[in-house]
Amino acid sequence: MDGQQVLDTVRFISQFHRARGSDEYSLLVERLKELLISWGIKEDQIEVFEYSTGGIRYGNFDSTMVWNIRDAELWLESPRTFLSSFKSCKTSVLFGSNPTHGWKTLELVDESYTGDLSDKAVLVQMNPSKAFKQFVEERNAKCLLVYFMRAQDESIGRTPNQMPDTTNYIALPHTLKASQHGAFGFSLTYRQHQFLKNLANKGFKVRLFIDSELKTGTMKVLRIRFTGSLKKKIGIVAHLCHPSPGANDNASGAALALHLCRELREKPLAFGVDVILLPEFYGAIPYAAQHSDYEFVINLDMVGEDQQKTGSTLLLHETPPLLNTVYDELLYDSILLFAPSSSDSFSKRFYRSTFKSGSDHSVFENYSVPSPFLGQWPDRYYHTSDDTPDKCDPTMFEWVGKAVLRTLELAHAVPGYVVEHAYGRLNGFLKKVDGKPGADIVANVVKRAHGEKIEPLQAKVHIAPSTEGPLGYEWFDKAGELSEKREIVNLGEVIQLCARYLQDYDATISFASTYLNIDEKTTQDVIDILLKNDFLRRVS
Known part of the structure; x- marks a missing residue:
């Protein structure tokens, strides 16, 4: 496993603005197929599944519309001041924004404004989903200018004051029903928000346009299959969606999964292996509903962080013991075996935890498939314009890649000491209950x-x-x-x-x-x- 080569693939993926079902997402899938074939993966090993999106519900999730974004700009009208554009920062446009159909000039107001909002740009500092409900659904606003940073953490430098020029990746609700409101908007930096806050409700105007489209369509799931000598199969899943750059989240997991394919092409396998790249949740749910015949699935999500830059720790989130946890124990053993060390101690941070939700492992576990999660958290640059490939560490890719490969190779005959450790943990839990x-x-x-x-x-x-x-x-x-x-x-x-x-x-x-x-x-x-x-x- 060559970590530098994985990082190069992260750089390639991060160039694409990977909204679920979008033209760029589909183009990336085609380019990745070409890449796999160039590595010697046979074309008949590669499959693409398509699932409807927009106006359809998967379990507890209303699927989003397909969103294509081509261009957008935001200016202060007078004195004429450039604020942001899609071409300069891909996360500056709120995911799911409707088109404006040309330039619009709107009066700038903030959350305290009590008048009609239909022809105003509303400046808010809050979760965009709540802002959508409060100002779009209830008060007929069309334009939101939002500052909102999730998962703030002063200990790793992730606060508005510590990252004043970062643009957060945030979205408007854009299900079929939500899209009927015609709402659109921009994600601001903290510095931009503070600048505009001083101008709100004073007659100042912003000038903007968004060239986008929302439509029903399909989401693509890319699967690469490696057959084994036995009928049982293992899944490796990584979500491919997210905006550009989205390097650690989650070009890192997708790139590592692709390079696992490169390693698996020559290996004799007992259990077969499927490598699955998909849109998070919205592709995983329909896929897992049709393909739940896996012994276990390893979810790779944010695996590549440079821990010194991001403040992250590598995490293994376990499968709850409602399902088989022996494979979690094998993966844990493999992580410890390959852990980078210095002076007889780990040189990277690693932590094992109980189940945590938030990604596709929870989907497969709901379809009776054990699914350990490997990722890193917290991350200073999570869901921001600063989640760029320079925040990745080739050593992390090598560590995680080797651990996953060993787990795949030994899954058909888990070492006895690993099984004993797994049952020891189970018995300890049952004594607590x-x-x-x-x-x-x-x-x-x-x-x-x-x-x-x-x-x-x-x-x-x-x-x-x-x-x-x-x-x-x-x-x-x-x-x-x-x-x-x-x-x-x-x-x-x-x-x-x-x-x-x-x-x-x-x-x-x-x-x-x-x-x-x-x-x-x-x-x-x-x-x-x-x-x-x-x-x-x-x-x-």
Whole structure:
């Protein structure tokens, strides 16, 4: 595994503005097919699957429209001052912006303005989804100028004051229904926002245009298949979508997955391997619904960070023990084996954690496929214009690539000591749950997931998910004050998995609260919210 070659591929991918289903995304898929063939991958090993998008729902996700963006500019009208353009910064246009159909001159106002907003540019500092609801849906605004930085973290220099000239990658809702409002807008730097804040509500105007289109269409999933001597298969998944540059998120995972193909072309394999590049969630859900016959799937998402520049740590997010975790243990063992070292100690940061949501591993786990996640977090440049290839480290690609390759090679015959370690962790967890309500059901499901031949136990208060696939994010709007708690995202997804596999109310509370180390009252409150709003259902 040559980390420098992987980095070169990151540079190539990061040139493309990879909105789901867009012309550039489709062009990139074709270029990657050509690249694979040039490496000696046979054309019949490469397949492209297409799934509809726009006006269709996958599980708990309303699919977005296909969005193509060609050009855009934003100016202060007088005194004439250039602010930003799509050509100078690809993240400057809010993802999903409708076209303006030519230049528009709009009066600049901010969140405090109480008059008609239909012919105004509204300056906000808030989550664009909330701004869309508050100003577009409720007050008929068309143009939003937004500053919003997710996941602020002063310890790694990720705050507005520490990154005043960074443009965040943020989006307007652009489902079929949302797109009917005709909204558009720009993502501002913090410095631009502060400059315009001083001019808002004083008669100043901005001049802008956006040349884009929103339409229904399809999303492409690229799969490269390597057959093995046995019928069982492993998946390697990485999401290919995101704006340009989007180097670590997630050109890094996609590039490493491609170079795994380069390594696998000559290797004799026992388990077959599918390498799958797709749009995050919106491609993973329909794909996994049709292709869930994997022993396990490794999700590569943000694997290449230069830790000194980004403040990141390599993470292994485990599969919850509701599914088989032996392969997680093999991957963990392989990561430790190849960890870069200096003076008899690791020279890179690495941490193993319980399940965390937020990417395609949660999709496959909802389709009964164990799916360990490899990525890095936090990241100073996450979802910004500064997520460029110079923030990647070839050593990280070599480390992760070697660990994944060893896992693929040994999956058909996992070493005995690795199996013992996995069962030791399982037994430790079951001891924590022992004596709690539903503990017998938890132990039964966990043991059966790991191969023990025992009869399933019947749920006492039977609950189940209302849809296939992961829980998603829509439920936050129903969560009230609970939505402000940091652990709620992961708790919701674990509850969804518990309802799918444990199928018992008390067992779900005991498993989720113990596994994530969250109090039982909060866990019960979230379950009750999900039941009340039909994300979960009681089964007679």
